[in-house]
Amino acid sequence: MTVSSILAATLMVGGVGLFVGIFLSFASKAFAVPVDEKEQAIAEVLPGANCGGCGFSGCAALAAAIAAGNAPVNSCVVGQKPVADKIAEIMGTSAGSDQRKVAFVRCVGDCERTTENYVYTGPKSCAAVKFAPTGGPKSCRFGCTGFGECVQACEFGALSIQKGIAHVDEDLCVDCKKCMAACPKGLIIEVPYHYVSHIGCVNPEKGKPVMNNCKIGCISCQKCVKTCPQQAIEMVGGFPVIDYAKCSNCGECKANCPRKCIV
Amino acid sequence: MTLLLLAVNACLINNVVLSQFLGICSFLGVSKKPDTAAGMGMALTFVLTLSSLVCGILYHVLLVPLGLEYLKTIVFILIVAALVQFVEMFLKKFAKALYDALGIYLPLITTNCAVLGVALINVQKDYSILTGTVYGFATALGYTIAIIILANIREKMVNNDVPASFRGFPIVMITAALMSIAFFGFSALK
Helix, strand or coil, rough: HHHHHHHHHHHHHHHHHHHHHHHHHHHHHHCCCCCCCHHHHHHHHHCCCCCEEEEECHHHHHHHHHHHCCCCCCCCCCCHHHHHHHHHHHHCCCCCCCEEEEEECCCCCCCCCEEEEECCCCCCCCHHHHHCHHCECCCCCCCCCCCHHHHHCCCCCCCCEECEEECCCCCCCCCCCCHHHHHHCEEEEEEEEECCCCCCCCCCCCCCHHHHHHHCCCCCCCCCHCCCCCCCCCEECCCCEECCCCCCCCCCHHHHHHCCCEC | CCCHHHHHHCCEEEEEECCCCCHHHHHHCCCHHHHHHHHHHHHHHHHHHHHHHHHHHHHHHHHHHHHHHHHHHHHHHHHHHHHHHHHHHHHHCCHHHHHHHHHHHHHHHHHHHHHHHHHHHHHHHHCCCCHHHHHHHHHHHHHHHHHHHHHHHHHHHHCCCCCHHCCCHHHHHHHHHHHHHHHHHHHHHH
């Protein structure tokens, strides 16, 4: 290996690289496609993490959709209001005051309120424990099994397992909906940020069996349905569900719930 | 005549995907719809033919006389990358729909091992520039044939009652394997 051979190799690769570079720069002039200025500006405002929380394949795809008017300006769930405001400015519209949404786990039966029927030694996964007898060791077969599929799905650290059930930190949640897809029981729903009342139970059974299995579970007494001044609560499939479009956030249902499962 | 034989050989008997197992990534990735598969085949044909031509010229005119054969891989990949960039610009300008349909697989032609593979096989087998280019074109044609057949099978398979555990990717793998066995029949042509 002499200096001249090193030089020859460098010149060779460098020369080819230079030639290719010049060729490509001419080609890019010749094949230039006019890029939408709005699209470019929006792409710069977006976080650029390509998380896919908006439903598009990445930030560039979302920018194109917003610029073309196919997506609302507040589509970016991560950037939230600051980003939405900037995009609205670019698009010349207002971001509107759309209510921020967060995830909520519809189970309040933690390990102090429920019991374990047997010792489970299988795979530590909610999807797997579903196939164990009575849907897992937990006394309530409808509630959160607490193996944390949702925690793993969350890219923003908003979910954690506390006392054996999943818990959402509302301030960290960006409503990307990944946990909702990850929960094999579909316990996680979308609720408005900082609302006082969420029904924390999906047990459709009545009275005695619920009381036996969970100290706090919903017994389907329908008291919340009757007390709600907005008629926003309905029984769906055996348990109450709040229609947040009607809910005035008064907290009446929470105050009147005999089981205190509205949190 | 030898060129024709070489082409048939590269196209069918030693099909690049089904018997040499090169370029599997895009073969499985872009074969959902026949029209995008055909587009991918055409893009690859363009890149592969041109890259084997340019790489052949570069190798015989520059690298061999200067005694720099050991630089072939790095120089070839430079050429391939540039050509892919060029194809990307070209498609973005003249075939936006195809550009969107190919998506991430278009820049991935750069790392499609069939492209670099053919350039290196040309060197390995001492093909002349013309022979190498024909070989490259025929290889790409073989790839196009394979991917279009797979795409059509996959499209028909949507209506089939596939067992639950085979749905999605597993059945595609099995299909590709069966195609590979079927193409093995061409070896009798030799």
